[in-house]
Amino acid sequence: MNTFLTTLKDILPGIRILENEPLSRHTSFRIGGPAKALLCPEKAADIPSILRSAADCGEKLYILGNGTNLLVSDAGVDAYVLKTMTTAGDISITDGVLEAEAGCTLARIAVEAQKNALTGLEFAHGIPGSVGGAVVMNAGAYGGEISQVLIDSTYCTPDGCVITLPASRHDFGYRHSFFTDHPDFVVISARFQLQNGARAEIRKRMDDLSLKRSGSQPLDKPSAGSVFKRPVGYYAGKLVEDCGLKGYSVGGAQVSPKHAGFIVNNGSATCDDVRRLVAHIQKTVLDRFGVELECEIRYWGE
Numbered sequence: 001m002n003t004f005l006t007t008l009k010d011i012l013p014g015i016r017i018l019e020n021e022p023l024s025r026h027t028s029f030r031i032g033g034p035a036k037a038l039l040c041p042e043k044a045a046d047i048p049s050i051l052r053s054a055a056d057c058g059e060k061l062y063i064l065g066n067g068t069n070l071l072v073s074d075a076g077v078d079a080y081v082l083k084t085m086t087t088a089g090d091i092s093i094t095d096g097v098l099e100a101e102a103g104c105t106l107a108r109i110a111v112e113a114q115k116n117a118l119t120g121l122e123f124a125h126g127i128p129g130s131v132g133g134a135v136v137m138n139a140g141a142y143g144g145e146i147s148q149v150l151i152d153s154t155y156c157t158p159d160g161c162v163i164t165l166p167a168s169r170h171d172f173g174y175r176h177s178f179f180t181d182h183p184d185f186v187v188i189s190a191r192f193q194l195q196n197g198a199r200a201e202i203r204k205r206m207d208d209l210s211l212k213r214s215g216s217q218p219l220d221k222p223s224a225g226s227v228f229k230r231p232v233g234y235y236a237g238k239l240v241e242d243c244g245l246k247g248y249s250v251g252g253a254q255v256s257p258k259h260a261g262f263i264v265n266n267g268s269a270t271c272d273d274v275r276r277l278v279a280h281i282q283k284t285v286l287d288r289f290g291v292e293l294e295c296e297i298r299y300w301g302e
Contacts, residue, residue, distance in 0.1 A: 003057055004053060004054065004057040004059045004080070005017055005019075005037060007053050007056075007057065008039065008049075008050065008053055011049055011053065012041065012042075012046050012049060012050070014041075014042040015039060015040065015041050015042065015046065015050075016039075016040035016086070017037050017038070017039060017040070018037060018038040018040065019036070019037045020034045020035075020036070020037070021034055021035055021037065021038040021081075022034050022076070023035055023038075023064075023067075023072045023076060023077070023081065023300075024072070026038065026064060026067050026081075026083065027067035027068075027070050027071075027072060027224075028066070028067055028068040028069075028070075028128060028222060028223065028224055028225075029067075029070070029071055029072075029222050029223065029224050029265055029269075029274070030222040030265055031071060031072060031074070031222075031265060031269060031270065031271050031274065032070075032071070032072025032073065032074070032076065032271065032300070032301075033072065033073060033074050033075045033076025033077075033301075034076040035062070035076055035077050035079060035080060035081040036077075036078065036079060036080050036081075037080050037081070038064075038080075038081050038083055039061075039080055039081065039082045039083065040083050040086040041082070041084075041086060042086070043089060043101075044084075044089065044101045044102060044103070044188045044189060047082070047084070047156050047186055047188055048156050048160040048161075048162055049160065050082055051082075051156055051157070051158055051159070051160050051186065052159060052160035054080065054158075055158050055159055055160070059079075059080055060079040060080070061079065061080050061081070061082050061158075062077060062079050062080070062081045062082070062300060063081075063082050063084065063183075063186050064081050064082065064083045064084065064085075065083075065084055065085060065102070065103070065129065065130040065132050065133035066085055066105065066128065066129050066130045066133060068128045068129045068133070068224060068225060069129070069133070069137070069224050069225055069296060069297050069298055070224060070297065070298050070299075070300065071224060071271055071274055071275070071297050071298070071299050071300070072271060072299075072300045072301060073271050073299075073300060073301020073302060074270050074271045074272060074301075075301060075302065076301070077300050077301055082186070084102050084103045084130065084132055084186070084187075085103040085130055086103060089101045089103075089104075091104060091108070091109060091112045093112065093113075093116050093118070096118060096193060096194050096195065096196065097151065097191055097192070097193055097194070098112065098113055098116075098118065098121075098191070098192045098194055099189060099190070099191045099192075100131050100189065100190060100192075101131065101188065101189045102130060102131050102132030102135075102186075102187045102188055102189055102190070103130055103131070103132065104130065104131045105128075105129070105130055105131075106121075106124040106125070106127045106128075106129055106130070106131065106134055106139070107124075107125055107126070107127075107128075109121060109124070109131060109192070110122060110124045110125035110206065111125070113194055113202070114199060114202045114203055114206060115199070117196060117197055117198065117199045117202070118194035118195065118196065118197060118202075119194060119195050119196070119197030119201075119202050119205075120144075120148070120149045120192065120193070120194040120195055121144075121149065121192065121194065122144070122202060122205040122206050122209060123140065123141050123142050123143065123144025123145075123209065124139065124141070124144065124146075125206045125209060125210065126141065126206075126209055126210050126213045127139050127141055128225070131187070131189075131190050132186070132187035132188075132190075134146045135150065135153050135170075135177065135179065135187050135190050136177055136179040136180060136187060137175050137176075137177070137180070138170075138172045138173065138174070138175060138176060138177050141209070141213075142209055142212070145172075146172075147167065147170065147172035147177075149192045149193055149194065150167040150170065150190060150191070150192055150193075151166070151167055151190075151191040151192060151193050152164050152165055152166045152167055152190070152191055153165055153167075153170070153187050153188075153189065153190040153191075154187070154188045154189045154190070155179070155185045155186055155187045155188055156185065156186045156188055157184070157185055158184045158185075162188065165178065174229065174230070175229055175296060216258070216259055217256075217258065217259050217262065218256040218257075218258045218259060218262050218264050221256070221264040221265060221266065222264065222265040222269075223256070223262050223263060223264045223265065224263070224297045225262070225296075226261050226262065226296055227261060227262060227263050227278065227281075227295060227296060227297060228240075228261065228281075228293040228294060228295060228296055229293075229294045229295075229296045231291050231292070231293060231294075234289075234291055235261075236261050236293055237259055237260045237261030237262075238260070239285050239289055239291060239293070240255060240260040240261065240281055240285065241260035242288075242289075243281075243284045243285055243288050243289075245260060245280075245281055245284060246260045248277070248280075248281075249266070249277070250273050250274075250276045250277040250280065251268070251269060251270060251272075251273030251276075252265060252266045252267060252268035252269030252270065252273050253265060253266070253269040253270075253273035253274045253276075253277045254266050254269075254277075255277070255281070263277055263278070271301065275299075278295055278297075281293065282295075
């Protein structure tokens with residue numbers, strides 16, 4: 001075990017370290033080769049120590065949440081990966097303010113809000129991501145966005161400094177935030193301002209959105225959600241469908257027959273399959289409609 005991992009074991013005895021861990025086990029695409037090691041801290045308070053140690057040892061860290069918008073190279077990554085999902089601690093609610101650690105899933109905080117008769121997070125119930133990832137990407141669906149309910153977030157810099165940032169300074173936009181411009185910063189927790197509501201009505205809204213999602217999206221196969229950002233004046237899925245690409249495949253990767261805005265893994269897809277399919281879709285849409293589709297999925301690897 002090298003100096004960095006030895007140091008982590010010394011300062012954080014409870015940390016799990018999975019060396020040469022395949023990242024296909026930790027992404028919704030179920031694609032990706034190994035990392036040097038996957039670092040799984042016990043609690044969010046451990047994250048500053050991990051970042052400081054990595055900086056002191058000159059090691060590169062990748063930050064992994066729920067892995068729901070991530071495509072990893074088949075060769076893996078020559079780096080250590082910090083998985084924040086293992087730090088999902090308790091959720092606290094006081095006077096309509098819900099606070100959660102970055103590793104909590106959006107589904108979990110939406111359910112907790114509903115149980116406490118608080119409205120504002122119904123849109124997040126079906127989004128398969130974590131609180132940290134949602135803040136970074138300003139996650140949204142069905143008219144709701146994280147930016148509408150966020151009070152502030154607390155993050156850690158690469159040198160281990162912990163800072164709280166108010167929502168007004170997040171520079172939120174469509175799938176954009178302060179953190180997309182500072183990928184080395186790690187969200188540790190976030191607070192959300194919710195409103196009083198009726199439990200039954202909130203539950204119905206969540207159920208209605210879940211039904212709508214399951215009826216229109218390929219939730220039965222591995223994917224990374226919507227592949228492309230929404231181009232101004234268009235819908236990416238409709239452009240892809242209008243090009244006759246619904247169901248089109250490259251290797252084990254396929255444009256979903258259910259929703260052309262998704263690429264699914266039919267069980268044997270490689271990273272290269274997905275990347276070649278994305279490139280084919282982009283070229284076809286550009287040639288036919290003159291619209292450049294920007295990929296929403298993050299890519300790790302060479």
